[in-house]
Amino acid sequence: MMKFSRIIALLTISIIAAGCAQEVDELLPEPQPARKAISCGISGVAGLSSRTLVTNANLQTLCAAGTGTESIGLWGEFVNAGTRTKIFDAEPLTYGPKAQDTNPYNQWNYPSETRYWNSGLVYDFRACFPQDLMTNLMEQMGATNFQGSINTKNVQDDILVGATQVNTQTSPLPDVVDIELQHIFAAIRFQVKAAEGYTPSADEGVVACWLQNQGTTDDLFSRAGYLLHTGNETPEIQWTPYYSVFEELYRWEYPTGVNFDDDEPHSLYVPNGTNEGELYTRNDSWIMVIPQTVKAGSLKFFYKMKHTDDKVFSVTIPAITYQPGVQYNYILEIRGASATISLTIQDWNKLDASYDVEL
Secondary structure (H helix, E strand, O other): OOEOOEEOOOEEEEEEOOOOOOOOOOOOOOOOOOOOEEEEEEEOOOOOOHHHHHOOHHHHHHOEOOOOOOOEEEEEEEEEOOEEEEEEEEEEEEEOOEOOEOOHHHHEEOOOOOEEOOOOOEEEEEEEEOHHHHHHHEEEEOOOEEEEEEEOOOOOOOOEEEEEEEEOOOOOOOOEEEEEEEEOOEEEEEEEEEOOOOOOOOOOOEEEEEEEEOOOHHHOOEEEEEEEEEOOOOOEEEEEEEEEOOOOEEEEEEEEEEOOOOOOOEEOOOOOOOOOOHHHHHOOOOEEEOOOEEOOOOEEEEEEEOOOOOOEEEEEOOOEEOOOOEEEEEEEEEEOOEEEEEEEEEEHHHOOOOOEEOO
């Protein structure tokens, strides 16, 4: 059963025409006669359940104006004659249906006075979700970059960021400008099944598992990193991993065990309402990890079986580079005391928009 608390599909914030304004002259140069106001909506990406993203009831509830627990943060600046002026500074985008307007794209709003587009300016926009979590983590947030440290031992929440630039010096005033929000983490998951031709006993279940570094300090997998999100015309997520340790990483335990068979892989996680395996439970067995390169022989997956007392088994994670916004699903095919590991990879964005993780 999937849990519905936080969206983990690719989103796009659309800036579209609507509304009227006060105090505009203090914020922008003399407005053009045919100026267009800036208001906010959410759309998806063509072919990736875009309408589902717009009308996603869970996201609407999380960001509902006045009652929601989350918002999408928006930063904005314009450049005029080399001088930068803020127009949005951590502005919360919230959901609130408007009278006489049933278009779901037009029902995402910022609460302050309306801002206007003007010709002859360069606009930079940056956004994140969820706003509160990101603002607590980042050392610097603004229309041109986000930067700060994140430790995935403590942060197992999906975070999305995005940015874009609009140049009204060379283009007409836009009806819409899109900010694609992208996942800052990679996600990995471990599943188990019986090897072909092997029938496990009824008590042959996995009761604990964890990742652990091997080798030298130069080759270690890092659970923490420094995030730098730069660029507006061509946004880029950059990570500098650090704080590598030899201790167990993302450990999970479930005393009654996860049994398996040769039919389909079983995810190593426990149901809601238990105290074991918190990291796996919160995200339906997906672990958020810092994007980085895993060198050959430097990282192992360890596990215990409930019928072998305290004996520990392990498989080596093959060399790989984890990319932001990508899911890596490892399948362990177990045959008694031995196991082989295989991997499937897919873009996070291709998942259905209703696939969410818990707060």
